[in-house]
Amino acid sequence: LWYLNGDYLVLLVSLVLILPLSLLRNLGYLGYTSGLSLLCMMFFLIVVICKKFQIPCPVEVGLIINETLNSTLTQPTAFTPEMVFNMTDDDSCRPRYFIFNSQTVYAVPILTFSFVCHPAILPIYEELKGRSRRRMMNVSKISFFAMFLMYLLAALFGYLTFYEHVESELLHTYSTVMGTDILLLIVRLAVLVAVTLTVPVVIFPIRSSVTHLLCAAKDFSWWRHSIITVSILAFTNLLVIFVPTIRDIFGFIGASAAAMLIFILPSAFYIKLVKKEPMKSVQKIG
Structure with missing residues (x-):
């Protein structure tokens, strides 16, 4: 069935919901959708914290994955069909504070990417009252x-619930343990709404940057505005459809553009623009 295919659903949501919101000319109108997405993520955080005290450890976990449904609705996971694993060892309920393995290298770029908000600073400042x-x-x-508090609490309580058995998708781990749960379905829907409503906010500064680079001296045009928006959204959809895991995107952007935006460019701008302080001052060295 076409409506069970994730690629078709991505295109449908992009055309029906994301594109109309992305075509808005002013960022202020997206404040309401951003507030709703923030409430959805707060609901997700509250559920993660509550589940920590509801799910005992150790627990026995049985998992039988429907291979057809998994291939059409979700990205392939590390589990194979009809695989069963146990969390009955008391050692599995002891936190490991430092873990170094082949996956550790992904942590830094993902953390870097999660705090990238710099492109939206100027549009927000432009529409800020007073x-x-x-x-x-x-x-x-x-x-x-x-954001730091929400990231920290979600990661901490998610890890302390499942410890070394946490999957790359936290909500899938809850489904593995609890099966079909109405509250988890509501949480998944809330996260879906939050992510969907965040996309127009991210597209706004990208479109603004492209417009200033290519057409800075020209008057506003709805045709140009729409073409740039559709092009950005189309490129985003191609990444979503053809890149196998979101971790690869986060890792690449976090290691390249995010590092430039957070660490390198702000420091370079400060050194270049602030002339009154010597190069060996604490501000410029730090």
């Missing part, structure tokens, strides 16, 4: 702290 440097700094500090 804008000033101090007000923008307060917005940035509150946003960074809130």
Whole structure:
């Protein structure tokens, strides 16, 4: 059935929901959708914390995957059909504070990518009421702290629930243990809504940058605005359909563009623009 194919669903959601929101000219209108996506992620976090105290450890976990359904609805996982594993060893319920293996190298670029918000700073500042440097700094500090707290709590309680048996997709681990659960289905829907409503916010600064690079001296045109938006969204859909795992995208962007935006370019701009401080000052060295 076509509606069970993930690729068709991605295209359908992009055309029906993401594209109309991405075509909005002003970022302020997306504040409502961003607020809704934030509420969805807070609901996800609350469920993760509550499940930590509901799921005992050690637990026995039996998993039988329907191979056809898995291939059409989800990305392939590390499990094979009719595979059963146990979490009955007490040692599996002891946290390991430092883990170094072949997967550890993915952690740094993914963490770097998760805090990339720099492209949206200028559009947000442009539409900020009573804008000033101090007000923008307060917005940035509150946003960074809130995201850091949500990332930390979700990762911490997710790990302390399943320990070494956590999968790359946390919600799939809950389904493995609990089977069909109405609350988990609602959480999945909330995460889906949150991710979907975040895409237009990300597209806005990308389109703004492309417009300023190619057509800075020209007046606003809905045709140009629409073509750039559709092109960006089409490229995004191609990545979603053809790249096997999201980890590869996060790892590549985190190791390249995210590192430039977070560590290299801000420091280079500060050194270039701030002339009153010597090169050996604490601010420029740090």
